Amino acid sequence: MSQKPEVCNIYKSLKKDEMYLYVRKAEGFSRVPPVLLSMFGTPKLFGTLLLTPEKKLARADVALVLSDIAEKGFYLQMPPPREDYMLDLYRPDESKYQ
Template sequence: MLCTVYKSPRKEQTYLYVERRDDFSAVPEALLKSFGTPQLVTVINLASRQHLALADLAKVKQQLKDQGFYLQVPPPVENLLAEHKAQQLKQN
């Protein structure tokens, strides 16, 4: 299963996977608008992959099959202050 990966010029570490190069017909217009003009990163064969760097391979394949695209967003930023406060509350 081949797919094409694009990065967002507006949102750091945000990637859009589509089944065919330059075919964004399955991607909602509002998503494309907020994503910005997609910038080609690579074409990959998902069938020959064991894993992906920051995405669940099975989830990517399933969403490509079901909706025609997969959106990879960066992991949430850790809130160290909130974690520290939660630890302080546990200790008290």
């Protein structure tokens, strides 16, 4: 089954840096669980986008985004994992070089 294009609103979380919520523009938050919205915080509109199977997204697989929106009514993009080596920059001693 081929995926159909979706016009989506993308919301940025004000509680968690680099967390985004994709929803169908026509449905809004009607299918997003209240507990998720509570955890997400007040959504701030980041943009509106026509998602197609051919579209490339920076940090998400468009096929998964379209699939989740069709099945669940939303797609939650989590922040990328923190790199351990970046934490080493803040160590005050020489152990970061071992």
